[in-house]
Amino acid sequence: MTDKAKNILAEVFGYSEFRSHQRKIIENVLQKRHTLVIMPTGGGKSLCYQIPALIFEGLTIVVSPLISLMKDQVEQLTELGVSALFLNSSLSGEEYSRNVELLKKKEVKLLYLAPETLLTQRTLSLLSSLQIDCMAIDEAHCISEWGHDFRPEYRKLAGVRTHFPSATCIALTATATLRVREDIKSSLGFDVSNEFIASFNRQNLYLNITPKDKPVSQTIDFLSGHSGESGIIYCFSRKQVDKLYEILQDGGYSVRPYHAGLSDKERAVNQELFIKDDVQIIVATIAFGMGINKPNVRFVIHFDLPKNIETYYQEIGRAGRDGLKAECVLLFGYGDIRKIKYFINQKSEDEQLVANIHLNALLQFAETSVCRRRPLLNYFGEDYQIEKCDMCDNCLAGDKELADITVLAQKFLSCVKRTNEMFGINHIIDILRGSQSQKIYNFEHEKLSTYGIGKDYSGKQWFHLARQFINNGLMIQDAKYGSLKLTEKAYDVFKGTEKVFGMIEEEDLRQVKQQKREVENDYDxxxxxxxxxxxxxxxxxxxxxxxxxxxxxxxxxxxxxxxxxxxxxxxxxxxxxxxxxxxxxxxxxxxxxxxxxxxxxxxx
Incomplete structure (x- = not known):
């Protein structure tokens, strides 16, 4: 079977060798073992079920959450001479009926379906008359309530599998922590031995996090060095998307917007223009990109802070899918944290707990002074200990000069102690800077000895310092309420037996540091x-x-x-x-x- 798979790899897909884990995964699926695949975006997940589908006698069902992903995959397979089709709401009645007839005639090898479509009695009745050899569940993290994109209809897929008892099930995702992986396996009843985890490290992505000061100017500065390249700029809100799109369009850039506030037709047209290289840049909310397999995206800019590491990882994963170098820039501003916190506070208590854990992990990644890949990959359970990757801003910046911030730490920690460790970062900063807010007076915190002793520094600078105090183990932050608690190490700082070193945020404009990319190949x-x-x-x-x-x-x-x-x-x-x-x-x-x-x- 392996020889047959190797021949299909070369003759149909035009690749000479399997990539990491692909051969073992394909062998596992062909031996009818249920399989969980964790593989980074652009790592070749699709081949893990597409090649078995061409070897199995019957039909392979592919469950996918987005119409755009189905369309993209079917177009690619059709160009390769593979019989693939999809059933979803984008089809006309005539097209739907024609596809059903092709299925009944057993002329199809891969059928792409949304979970909602698969769950209908109409679809289950149709498939019951066919030989189903494999069921592939793409974006499998949607199954888990601990995932960043939980979808209740995905949870029901475990029950659907009983309709196809002889079908092998393969679940695939690019973003799954240990907890999410366990949840997926438990929900689907998978054997732990049939789990394949490729490295989450996308070596061709340059990771750059820069302080957000004048984001429009910073974005335009970056784009000036990337003329003619395809890229995506992610914004937090529709309003920000529209505003930035208009500025870039007026500046002569080839750009289109994408968000849920546009009509279905507008979104479809803008996406199609981008995919076909008729437009170079898409400014979008997170509604854009999932399932888009455009390999020549050369940069991704996060104009605003994403909600969590999973979202960040998934979105930068849309760059450099062809294996060539691509740049990922995150403009990191503490004002964005307040926006995310506001939306978190609208959730239920349980959801707030999960969201705050996710947000704090993202902040630790953004604020780290070590190689960016270490906290990023460690988050996904990968033991990455390389000191320098030479593909992130921290590694290329050389050794940073750290200032002695012991006195500032003593001021902050003292204020936490004097407020009985009951308040969060923002309230402590308000006390230090002598705020006259009603909350200060309600608790009589204007009477504290620490009131107003931090006026020399801005709120943004204090927030940056506070995050470093947490990362240095001087405080811990309650995941549910955000209140700060001192650690034993904090008392050593009070006594003067422990020094604290860190960075003091500058208030001047920071330009996006441009990575000098090497020529990929000496090509003509x-x-x-x-x-x-x-x-x-x-x-x-x-x-x-x-x-x-x-x-x-x-x-x-x-x-x-x-x-x-x-x-x-x-x-x-x-x-x-x-x-x-x-x-x-x-x-x-x-x-x-x-x-x-x-x-x-x-x-x-």
Whole structure:
């Protein structure tokens, strides 16, 4: 079976080797073992069920939460000559009926469905007459109430599996902590031995977190160094999306907005323009991107703070899916924390507890002075101990000079103690800065000796300091109510036996630090541009995004190795039998003409 899988990998998908864990996962599925796959975005999860689907005699069902993801996957598979289709509300009555007939005739290998569609009696009745060999549950973290994107209908999938007792189940996700993984396995009844966890480390992503001061100026500064590149800018609210979109559009950028306040048609058009490289930049809320497999996204900017690490990881995961370097910038402002806290406080007590735990983990990641990958990957249970990754702002910044902030720590910790460890960060800051808020007077905190002793520093600077005191183990913060409690280490600071070193936030404008990216390969950029134009023409003619014809990585390899024959073209990444037959001649003609012209110019 492994030889058959290897042949399909090369002939259908055009890849010469399996990536991390893929071979073992495919073998496990083919042996009819229920399988949990945790693999980062862009790590090749889809092949783990697509290749078995082409080997199994019957049908493979793929449960996916978004129509855009289904459409994208079906388009890619169809271009590869694989019989795949979807059933969802985007189809007309005629299209729906035609797809049902193809299923009944057993002419389909992969069927994509939303969980809501699968749960209907109509769909279950249809599938009961077919041989179902495999059920793939994509975005499986939606099953868990501890996940960042829990969906009740996903929880019901465990019951649906009883309708297909002979089908192997494979659950896949890119974002799952240990607790979420245990919840998924428990819900689906999976054996613990059939769990495959690839590294969460996306080595090609440059992680950069910079203080948020003048975010519009910072964003435009960044974009000026990334002309012509595809990117996504995430904002917290629809209002912010619209505002930033208008500013960038007025500035001449190729940009479109995306959020739930737009009509379905507007969202679909803007997404399609972005996917087809007709628009370079999307400014969006978190409503955008899930299930979009656009491999040449070269940057992701978080204009506002995301709600948790899972959301952040998932969103930066939309960059660099082709394996080439991409940049991920987060503008980190403490004002954003207040926005998130406001929405957390609207939740139930249990939901507040989970949300605060998630938020605090994100803040620890944002405020760390060590390699960014250490807290990020450790959050997902991966033991990452490399000192320097050389692909994050902290590692490239060199050793930072830390100031002695012992006196500031003593002031803050003393204020926590004098208020009986009952209040949160913001109230302590208000006391230190001599605020005249009603809350101060209600508790008579204007009478404390610490009242007004911190006026020399801004609220933002004190907040940054307070987070460092927590990260240094001087205080702990109650996850439910946010109140601060002193640790034993804090008393050593009071006594002067423990020094505290850290960073004092500067108040001046911070520019986004630009990462000087190395050239990916020493490839011929003139030829690459010619191939890119041909790809776009073929894509527009076929009505599909350019990356479905060939990804950038394929064109870069062509522009590096100059394949001139049918045989040599097969050695290029992503060129399988079907695509070679469909498109090979177009690209070979361009390469040969280009090289002949170069030779003629050199001779003359």
């Amino acid at each position: 950029r003139v030829l690459f541009e010619k191939l890119r134009i041909m790809r776009k023409e073929l894509a527009d003619k076929a009505g599909v995004p350019p990356y479905i014809i060939f990804p950038d990585k394929t064109l870069i390899e062509m522009s590096t190795h100059y394949p001139r024959s049918d045989e040599s073209l097969f050695y290029i990444h992503g060129v399988g039998t079907v695509k070679h037959k469909k498109y090979g001649a177009y690209f070979l003609d361009i390469i040969n003409s280009y090289l002949e012209q170069k030779i003629a110019n050199n001779v003359s």
